[in-house]
Structure formats: structure tokens, C-alpha cells
Amino acid sequence: MSDQSSARPGGRTARVRADVLRAVDELAIERPLAQLTLAQIAERSGVALGSLYRRWGSLDRLLLDAVSERLGRRSHVRDTGDLRTDLQDYVERAAEDIAGPDGALLLRALVAVRLGEPGTELPPALANRFEDVQEMLDRAKARGEDPPTLHEIMEIVIAPLYTALLFGTEPSPPAVLVDRLLALRARNA
Numbered sequence: 001m002s003d004q005s006s007a008r009p010g011g012r013t014a015r016v017r018a019d020v021l022r023a024v025d026e027l028a029i030e031r032p033l034a035q036l037t038l039a040q041i042a043e044r045s046g047v048a049l050g051s052l053y054r055r056w057g058s059l060d061r062l063l064l065d066a067v068s069e070r071l072g073r074r075s076h077v078r079d080t081g082d083l084r085t086d087l088q089d090y091v092e093r094a095a096e097d098i099a100g101p102d103g104a105l106l107l108r109a110l111v112a113v114r115l116g117e118p119g120t121e122l123p124p125a126l127a128n129r130f131e132d133v134q135e136m137l138d139r140a141k142a143r144g145e146d147p148p149t150l151h152e153i154m155e156i157v158i159a160p161l162y163t164a165l166l167f168g169t170e171p172s173p174p175a176v177l178v179d180r181l182l183a184l185r186a187r188n189a
Helices: 012-030 038-045 049-056 059-073 083-099 101-116 124-142 150-167 174-188
Strands: none
Touching: 012 038, 012 049, 012 059, 038 049, 038 059, 049 059, 059 101, 059 124, 083 101, 083 124, 083 150, 083 174, 101 150, 124 150, 150 174
């Protein structure tokens, strides 16, 4: 007999996951992240600690799942019909997320998981965000514009936002980052 729980999106597995992610959200508001434990999450969610370890394996994996789920719920890519405007809008929204509490949580969890488990795939919610950005770039190309690559956006625009978060410095304004990206593209064309 096979385990059907993962095949039932509205079943017990989904309810348990929702309860656990809700507990993470609540606890992250109440206390510093450095004080958050799997035991506290288990108690708040009503899910056994062993179940958390079986499903997520570590606090950082659970935090990565929780924050990527939250970030994945918010759409960051609009279609204004102009690449520069679309990019600036995307970067403004991304900068808000990175500067907010989810930015630090995502950075901490992603680094910990990637260092501990090299080759780990991105959570689906984050992978979906990359797909949304790629769709924005594909639309620009279809309009006859010369869009940057997804890698260029991550390297030239998003990475500096995380660097500022990591070192506690003021990030460059989104418009400056977008202009830098597009100027570099034009220079290298």
C-alpha cells in the first residue's frame, strides 16, 4: 500500500504544513530569530517535534520553507509594456522584501541549507519567482527589446541588495541598480 498523503493537496499533510508555517510566522514576530527553536514551533503548531524533523530535517530548512512560501505568495512581476519600468517595479518590490524581516530570514536559511546540503534545490515558491522574472524578460524580448539575462539581474541587481542587508549598509536605490544593469548591457552589446 502506498502513502497517499503527499498526493492529497488538501489533506492532512497540507493542514500540518499550514499549521507549522503559521506557527513559524507567529513566533518570528514574538522573538528574535536566533531564539527560535523547532521545539517552540512544535509546541505552537501542535505537531510532534519528531514530525518536524522527519519533514524538514532542521530549523533552517523549515525557516527556508516558511519564508519562501510567504514571499512566493506576493507577485513581483508586472507587465507595463516597458522593460525598464518592469525591471524597476520588480526591483522596488524585491528591495522591500529584502529589507524587511523576510529578507534576513531567507538569507540565513538559504545560506545554512546550501552550505549544509550543497546542491539542494530552491523551494518551489522561490523557483516560481525566478520563472516569473524570466517571463518578464521573455515578454520584453517578444516586444523587440534586448533584456538582460536572469543571471545578470541576480548578479547586478539582487545581489547588491543582499550584500547591503548582510553588511548593514544602505543599498543603492532600485532605479540606480536598474540603470547600472541596462548600461552594462548596452556597453557589452
